[in-house]
Amino acid sequence: MVAFDALKLVFEPQTLIVMICCAIYGLTVGAIPGFTATMAVALLVPVTYFMDPVPALAGVVTLAAMAIFAGDIPGALLRMPGTPASAAYADESYQMSQRGEAETALGMGLVASAMGGIFGALVLILAAPALAEIALKFSSFEYFWLACLGLVAAIAATDAHPAKGAIALFIGLSIGMVGLDPVMGQQRFTFDNTYLIGGLGFIPVLIGLFAVSEALRYGLSPIKRPDILPMKASTMFRGIWGHLRRLKWSIGRGAGIGTIVGAIPGAGADIAAYISYAVARKFSPNRKEFGTGTVDGIAPATSANNAAVGGALIPATVFGIPGDSLTAVIIGVLYMKGLNPGPTVFIMQPTLLYAIFMAFLIANIIMIPFGFGAIALFRKILAAPPGVVMSLVVLACIVGAFAVENTTFAVLVMLGAGLLGFYMEENNLPLAPAILGVVLGPILESTFLTSLAKAQGNYLEFFSRPLAGSLGAITISLIILPLIWKAVSAKRMTT
Amino acid sequence: MKFDDGLNGLFAVLMGLGMVLYSAGLPDMPHIDYGPGFFPTLVGYGFILAGSTLIVRRIVAGGGAVDGWVRLRETGRAGIMGFGVILCAILAYVLLVELLGFLLLAPVLLFTMIYWFERRALRAAVIAIVGTVVFHTFFYQLMSAPLPWGPLEPWAGVLTW
Numbered sequence: 001m002v003a004f005d006a007l008k009l010v011f012e013p014q015t016l017i018v019m020i021c022c023a024i025y026g027l028t029v030g031a032i033p034g035f036t037a038t039m040a041v042a043l044l045v046p047v048t049y050f051m052d053p054v055p056a057l058a059g060v061v062t063l064a065a066m067a068i069f070a071g072d073i074p075g076a077l078l079r080m081p082g083t084p085a086s087a088a089y090a091d092e093s094y095q096m097s098q099r100g101e102a103e104t105a106l107g108m109g110l111v112a113s114a115m116g117g118i119f120g121a122l123v124l125i126l127a128a129p130a131l132a133e134i135a136l137k138f139s140s141f142e143y144f145w146l147a148c149l150g151l152v153a154a155i156a157a158t159d160a161h162p163a164k165g166a167i168a169l170f171i172g173l174s175i176g177m178v179g180l181d182p183v184m185g186q187q188r189f190t191f192d193n194t195y196l197i198g199g200l201g202f203i204p205v206l207i208g209l210f211a212v213s214e215a216l217r218y219g220l221s222p223i224k225r226p227d228i229l230p231m232k233a234s235t236m237f238r239g240i241w242g243h244l245r246r247l248k249w250s251i252g253r254g255a256g257i258g259t260i261v262g263a264i265p266g267a268g269a270d271i272a273a274y275i276s277y278a279v280a281r282k283f284s285p286n287r288k289e290f291g292t293g294t295v296d297g298i299a300p301a302t303s304a305n306n307a308a309v310g311g312a313l314i315p316a317t318v319f320g321i322p323g324d325s326l327t328a329v330i331i332g333v334l335y336m337k338g339l340n341p342g343p344t345v346f347i348m349q350p351t352l353l354y355a356i357f358m359a360f361l362i363a364n365i366i367m368i369p370f371g372f373g374a375i376a377l378f379r380k381i382l383a384a385p386p387g388v389v390m391s392l393v394v395l396a397c398i399v400g401a402f403a404v405e406n407t408t409f410a411v412l413v414m415l416g417a418g419l420l421g422f423y424m425e426e427n428n429l430p431l432a433p434a435i436l437g438v439v440l441g442p443i444l445e446s447t448f449l450t451s452l453a454k455a456q457g458n459y460l461e462f463f464s465r466p467l468a469g470s471l472g473a474i475t476i477s478l479i480i481l482p483l484i485w486k487a488v489s490a491k492r493m494t495t
Numbered sequence: 496m497k498f499d500d501g502l503n504g505l506f507a508v509l510m511g512l513g514m515v516l517y518s519a520g521l522p523d524m525p526h527i528d529y530g531p532g533f534f535p536t537l538v539g540y541g542f543i544l545a546g547s548t549l550i551v552r553r554i555v556a557g558g559g560a561v562d563g564w565v566r567l568r569e570t571g572r573a574g575i576m577g578f579g580v581i582l583c584a585i586l587a588y589v590l591l592v593e594l595l596g597f598l599l600l601a602p603v604l605l606f607t608m609i610y611w612f613e614r615r616a617l618r619a620a621v622i623a624i625v626g627t628v629v630f631h632t633f634f635y636q637l638m639s640a641p642l643p644w645g646p647l648e649p650w651a652g653v654l655t656w
Contacts, residue, residue, distance in 0.1 A: 161549070161552065161559075163548040166544075167503075170538050170545065174514065174538060177538070181534075188535065212581075216581055221577075385612075388613060388618075391622075392605070394608060399640070399642070408589045411588055415589070426496055449529050453528075453529070
């Protein structure tokens with residue numbers, strides 16, 4: 001009954017129109033090199049503010065699914081992955097394009113992406129409610145450790161030095177601390193400014209970190225329009241069936257890896273693609289062809305990054321813990337729409353939540369015709385002058401931040417966050433831990449202080465419950481094990 | 496603009512020190528051991544620890560070094576101007592939107608940015624006007640976002656369809 005009601009919500013005209021618009025928008029933005037999926041979602045968030053919850057969230061998940069796939073297109077035709085999630089196999093598909101096999105690379109990538117996405121969506125639909133049952137038994141201790149695990153994993157998952165990841169995280173936590181403290185309601189870091197009492201707005205901060213920083217970087221060194229390799233979209237699906245039959249297990253394994261990696265707090269679609277590519281290379285009978293341009297490397301990796309989005313939505317909806325920066329934004333939208341993520345949402349508002357899951361499943365199915373359209377029109381998408389696109393993005397940022405809070409102070413906050421994001425990216429301070437810090441900061445603080453009060457200051461109590469103890473052990477081992485590994489490697493090098 | 500990691504570490508340490516000092520000044524709550532300053536203090540110490548690690552790494556291993564303390568990207572004057580155009584466009588909106596209103600200010604900002612990056616005046620003018628109308632229609636009329644009218648307020652009824 002709930003599933004039927006949820007489907008009815010998804011098939012309402014308003015929801016379908018929003019999903020179609022978001023699919024086109026996601027494929028367009030994802031296909032432009034330099035525009036990330038998170039940036040696309042950040043620019044959409046102010047628009048969702050004015051919508052009903054189901055169309056708003058259906059639009060966001062559709063956009064996320066489409067943008068991750070669209071990143072493959074410039075990867076194959078320009079050697080410039082549209083989103084970081086496509087970086088693992090961009091070289092592989094570009095080499096195929098150089099040999100005149102761009103159609104096969106993209107056709108196979110599209111079908112494998114849709115298959116991975118559908119797999120991730122089905123796991124999400126089946127696993128999330130079951131996990132929510134378990135999560136109902138969680139206390140503040142488990143939530144504290146889950147939040148810690150997400151933050152520590154986010155640092156571990158970046159390419160940057162751990163100290164830089166930690167600084168980025170503390171920046172995010174500091175942004176989240178402005179306003180009233182979540183336990184006592186005492187003002188902090190407001191400096192007698194009434195605009196700051198409610199905290200720094202999530203949307204202006206988000207737009208600033210992910211979109212304004214990108215615009216400032218473009219202003220400093222505008223991107224040249226690159227040359228595109230030739231491709232005939234009409235022959236894209238020729239010979240695909242044979243590859244699919246041959247690689248079915250490899251694609252399935254990629255989807256499985258993607259879903260699991262995506263579900264680990266802190267790890268995202270890009271890491272899922274790298275791991276899946278490495279595993280495929282190890283087990284493929286054609287492993288010698290890897291690195292020379294083969295669909296055997298592209299299909300499992302692209303299946304993994306799309307499956308990872310579904311996987312990341314599991315901890316996001318069940319625990320309110322984001323898997324990556326993209327799901328951190330989705331959590332922000334869930335809060336904005338009054339669907340406070342956590343196990344109780346599965347009991348209180350199951351229809352709304354299932355409608356969002358169904359929308360995500362449908363988005364992955366319609367990815368094939370829409371993706372085909374994006375590939376066919378890629379040359380036209382890229383023909384849009386970058387200076388015009390970026391100027392319109394800047395105006396969209398300004399209007400988006402202003403419209404949501406109805407004050408120019410929000411635009412100032414956005415600019416501040418933009419300059420901060422620019423500084424961070426220029427100095428290799430990763431943005432993902434920062435945005436996770438903004439979202440998870442208040443949860444971390446309130447669960448930490450509540451647990452401390454319950455434990456009457458005894459820190460050992462944080463390990464007293466079996467699940468909390470296990471989560472705590474995993475979190476601490478994520479910090480300690482890399483240090484031990486580094487020390488052992490250094491010793492081996494000297495001897 | 497890339498800073499030497501010694502400087503980045505120093506920024507983090509100073510930020511942490513500031514947070515610890517600020518948190519010490521926050522009032523304690525009666526009968527509660529962990530007041531509003533407790534968590535910011537921990538974050539402050541985290542900043543100090545991470546910043547110090549970066550400084551030590553820079554000194555011991557030389558990681559994160561740049562020529563001098565600060566390295567500007569080799570983009571020349573045009574790059575700095577491009578950065579400034581975007582920065583000033585956002586600041587101009589903050590300072591002038593209430594005075595001029597969205598419909599008068601947005602075309603000027605869009606024209607300036609597009610002309611700077613594309614150097615084609617007619618194209619910039621057409622896109623600036625069409626873009627403004629599209630943004631205004633979408634946000635003001637469809638999404639009901641209260642974009643300011645400025646001096647055009649008396650004609651708000653005529654300009655809304």
